Amino acid sequence: MNRPAIPDQDALRRVGASVRARLADDPKVYTVPTDIAELFAVGDFLTQAECRRLISMIDQVAQPSKLYEGEYGEDFRTSYSGNLDRTDPFVRGIARRIDDLLGVDGETGEAIQGQRYLPGQQFKPHNDWFYPDQDYWPMERKNGGQRAWTAMAFLNEVEAGGATHFTEIGINIEPRPGVLLVWNNALPDGAPNEGTMHAGTPVEKGVKYVITRWYRTRRWG
Template identity: 35%
Template sequence: MLTEAKLNEWTSWVWTNLHRGVSPSMLKAEMAKQLVPDSEIVSVFDRALEPTAPVDYEALANCAITKKFTETAGLKKIASRKAQVFSWENFLTPDECEKTIDVINQHLRPSEVTDTRGDKYVRTSSTCDLGDIANPHVFMLDRKIAEGIGIHWSYSEPTQGQKYEVGQEFKSHTDYFEPRTKEFEPNTAERGQRTWTFMIYLNSTPEGGATRFPRLEKLFRPKQGMAVIWNNLNADGSVNPFTLHHGMKPRQGEKYIITKWFRERGWGPMFEDPGFSKL
C-alpha cells in the first residue's frame, strides 16, 4: 500500500510524462516494473486523469483559433470553404526558433512514415522527437501551441521537429490516418484520429522548401516564426482530403520546422485550461 506522499509522487510523475506525450499504457507498464500494485496504479490514474467526453467534432471545428483570427496580429484564415487553414506570422520569436533548432540538431534520426504506399523516398528528411526530451524550452513550446489553438495539451501528440536539407522533401500526403487501410487501426486504437495540425517554420529558406496544398491551390513559403495550422477533419468528423499537402524540397539552405498533431482522445476536458496549470 502506497503512502499518501508516494501516491502524490507517482501522480506528479504521471502528469509530467503525459505532458511529454507518453501513452497511459506505457506509464502503467513502467509502474508495474517498479512493483507498484495494480490497485495503486488505478488510484494514481484516477487522481491524474479525468474521463474523456465523446468527441464533439463541431466544437473542434470551432475551437478558439477559429474565433480569434480577426483580432490577433499576424493570424489569418485562408479564403476557402474546402478546409480550415490558418497562417500565423511571428507565432514564435527569432530567439525561440533558434533555441528550438539547437535542440533539434542534437537529437536527429531518419524520418519515418506509417505507410510508404510503395515509395521508400516519400519522406527523406530527418526527425527530432522533441516530446521525448525533458527540456523547459520544449515544455514552453507545447504550452504555447496548446494555448494558441485552444485545445488542451493532453489531446496532442509529442511535438516533433524536422530538418530538410537541400533536395529533401515529404511528398504529397495527408496527416490523418486513412480509414480502411492497414495504418488506421494500429494508429488510432488508443488516441483516435488526428484532428488539427500545428506546424511552425523555424527559419526562412533562401529558396524552395514551401508547403503546398495542391487541392486548395495554396502555397506557404517558409518564414521564420510563422505557423500554418489546419483541421484534418470536417465538422462531421470525416477526414478532409483537401488537406493533402507537400513539404517541398529546399533548393538552397536548410529548412527546420516543428509539428504538433492533435487527436480525438485525451484526458480531461478538450477545450478547458489548454496550458499546464496542473503540472
C-alpha cells in the first residue's frame, strides 16, 4: 500500500542534513543526548544587554497570543506575544546571527517573535510544525511551506516555573538568560517528528521572556 506523500519532505531532509552538519562542526554548540529528536543548545548566545533590549521591545508589541481558530482549547496558549520589527537594525543583527549559526538563508526565517509569560500563563504541549490535514495548511504552504527548524532564546531568569518541557524526550530546560535552543522539527528522512512535542510550563512566580525564530523550507511570506 502506498503511503500518502509528506509535503516538503525532500526539502526538510536536505535542510536537516545541512544544518545538522553545520551544528556538529561548531564547538560552541552542545548536543542534547537523545535519540528522539535533534536538540541543541548554545550558552551565552545573547549578551545581558541584548536580552534587556529585547525584553523592552517585547513589552512594546506584546498582545494576547493567538492560535488557529478551533485548533486548541481556550487555555492552551495564554501568554502574550508579538513580532519584532524585522527592519530594525538591532533585530536584523540578531536574526542574522541565528541564520549564520544554522547556515540557512535568512529569507526562509519568519519574523522573530517575542513572548512574555506572566504568573499562571503557559503554552501546553505542542509541535511547531504544521499539520497538513488542517484548514490552515494551504495558506501556510504558499507562505513558505513547512517549518524545518526552531531557534528559541531565553532572555531572563524566572523566579519559579516557566521551564521548556520536551514531553517525549522527558527533559525540562530551565530559563537561563542568553541561552539559545535549536531543534529540527523533522526526522532525518524529512517526516515530521512527533518527538519535538514541547510545552512552556506555567510560570509560578516572576515573568518569563523568550524570542523564537522559525525557519521554513522556502522563502517566508
